[in-house]
Amino acid sequence: MEGKTKEMNAKGKFDKFEKNKGRSELKNNDFTKIKNKDRKEARNEIQEREDIVIGRNAVIETLKGERTIETLYISNSKLEGSIKTIVSLAKEKRILIKEVDKRKLDSMCEGEAHQGVIAKITPYRYSEVSDILAFAKEKGESPFIVILDEIEDPHNLGSIVRTAELFGVHGIIIPKRRSASVSTTVYKSSVGAIEHVKIAKVTNINTVIEELKEKGIWVYGADIRADEYSYQVDFSGPCAVIIGNEGRGISKLTVQKCDKLIKIPMVGKINSLNASVAGGIIMYEVLKGRLK
Structure with missing residues (x-):
């Protein structure tokens, strides 16, 4: 009887040990999750820093x-x-x-x-839309502007800035809300091109589009629903190209503000492109049209 009691006590202690061990492992797992979450949030903060x-x-x-x-x-x-x-x-x-x-x-x-x-x-200093137009005039060229309608991924913004610098864009316009801003990630993704491209941050993109149109600048929206392909368009005059959000594309109201919608020819099974890739193709078409 005494041996059986000892056996039961030993089993009870073992069960208690296993239970506490399980709790300890659970706490450790929770701690690891919290630590990883904190690390991820810290990295996001670093990527968004402008200094x-x-x-x-x-x-x-x-x-x-x-x-x-x-x-x-x-x-x-x-x-x-x-x-x-x-x-x-x-x-x-x-x-x-x-x-x-x-x-x-x-x-x-x-x-x-x-x-x-x-x-x-020192944090990035944004330009005004008037600075972009003045820069084009100074170079004796028709304005070539890229408007980004709520591009949220800083890597995409950085890539677009890099391509814009290479293809002769006079400036980029982004909204103040729901858009990636110039940050550490943008600096790195643009490989420093951010230093050579004027970026204006505006309150209302649609208001700016109307102002550009009044100045004789033709506004094109990149949209898969368009009837005309990008290579069919004459981009030799003053123009602004709108690239939409990574998932939603160009907003409905902004689409209505466009003078013309254009699309990129695609023959594959997937019917969409990364925003920065689509922007690069359109910018190339504009440059190609101006080099003729």
Whole structure:
């Protein structure tokens, strides 16, 4: 009887141990989830910041531009490759350079790929729509403007900025609400092209479209429901191209404001393109039409 009692007590202790162990594992899992969530939120905050530039190419273009760089943080490991160029440019502009270890850089950007360099800058200064038009006039060219209707992914915005710079766009217009803004991610995705493209942030895109039309600028909307293909259009005159949201496309009211809707020819089974890819194709068509 005594042996049986000991056996029951031992079993009870074992069951209690397993139960507590399960609770402990549950707590650990919950802690891990919370920790991962916090880390993800922190990384999102870093990506949305407008006061730092991450990555070698982006920092080089920022150094070449007119942006005020407050401090340049570089890895204290062996200086090689484009890091030497960055240090040289920073010294020419008498920018404060701080050599820090990799852990410091990692903590500054929450694990984003910094390539050994981070620049702390003054926040991005947006242009006015009038600045974009003045820039086109200064170059003696018909205005070529890209309007982004609620592009929410900063990677898409960065890619569009990069393409716009290459294809001769005079400026980009974005709304103040429900749109990606110029941030760390945009700097990096544009590979520094953000320093060479004017971006205007406006309260009401539709009001701006009306103002552009009054100035003789033809407004085209990229929409799959269009009857005319992009390669069939003469883009040689003043024009503005509207690229819609990644999921919803161009809003109904904005579609109604367009002078003409255009679409990209597609023969595959999928009937949609990434916003930045679609924007790139349309911008190429505009440039091609102007080079004839």
